[in-house]
Amino acid sequence: MDKLFDSPWMLRLTALFLAAALFLYIQTEDNRAADSGSSNETDVITNVPLEVYYDSDSLFVTGLPETVDVKISGPKAIVLTTKLEKDYKLFVDLNSLLIGEHSVTIQQENFSEKLNVSIEPKIVNVTIEEKITEQFRIEPEMNKSLVAEDFIVNRMSVEPTKVAITGAKSVIDNISFVKATITGEKGLKESFEQEATVKVLDRDLNKLDVRANPDKVNVKVEINEYSREVPITLVEIGESVDGLKIEKLSSEPSRITVYGPKAAVDALEEVNVEVSREKITESGSYDFKIPLPTGATKLSQNKLTVYADVSGEPVREEESEANAEESVDNAE
Secondary structure (H helix, E strand, C coil): CHHHHCCHHHHHHHHHHHHHHHHHHHHHHHHHHHHHHCCEEEEEEEEEEEEEECCCCCEEEECCCCEEEEEEEEEHHHHHHHHHHCCCEEEEECCCCCCEEEEEECEEECCCCCCEEEEECCEEEEEEEEEEEEEEECEEEECHHHECCCEEEEEEEEECCEEEEEEEHHHHCCCCEEEEEECCCCCECCCEEEEEEEEEECCCCCECCCEEECCEEEEEEEEEECEEEEEEEEEEECCCCCCEEEEEEEEECCEEEEECCHHHHHCCCCEEEEEEHHHCCCCEEEEEECCCCCCCCEECCCEEEEEEEEEECCCCHHHHHHHHHHHHHHHC
């Protein structure tokens, strides 16, 4: 046996066998590594932007989603690289299509040939229409429940008052409301300004697929205490000047705005203003103080102009004394 292993040929055969075994082992490990690196994987890329090619200056397209989802399957390394680099593109080319309704297929670019690509949705229905632009007046609005109790929205204004709405002709014809809605917390007591987004709605208050320019406007909201106009009643007090007769009294204004808690203001039927006859010496205008009604917080004005129509002549002091003495003598 020792002589056998001492043979040069035996040593050569043994070395050849070991080399072959080592080669096969290395080859097997390489194949395993290669198979491990190229194992298939499936993943979904969501919200991929969809590009659209058409004459956007004169046409308007509806029905296309802004984004789509893409399912990719293939070697794990390529799937991972595709998701990270994002150098692919999804698009529809509408340049060859006429005005009307069409079913179009979403196309793809820059995906590896080793990937199986599935787009969802793959086919979409679109409508191509003539694009038009029209001016619409904006209506500001606010939920009145945001205003504190015993306060009211006195006035709302918007700047600019109109916006240009661009869209498909059939959609523009369906516009019923263009609104700028104010938002905020409850308990508002003071006037304020706020930027509001323009909303374009149909008669059922559904949002329409159009573009507004500008898409945001400035809204001013004027908030005041609760108020109500109440008639003024003139109440004559005191004695007229001797020799004069007050034929008629009138006021300007004849109504006044009263501010305060709703219950107190709504309970008022009138505001009485006392007119002292002694102060009226001739026909003309006179100012009298307007009293603040119980429960009210303020009035739209504190003084009232009263116009008096007077007849007769005031008796002079000497005549008044003489008349008084004559009355005494007659009494005696």
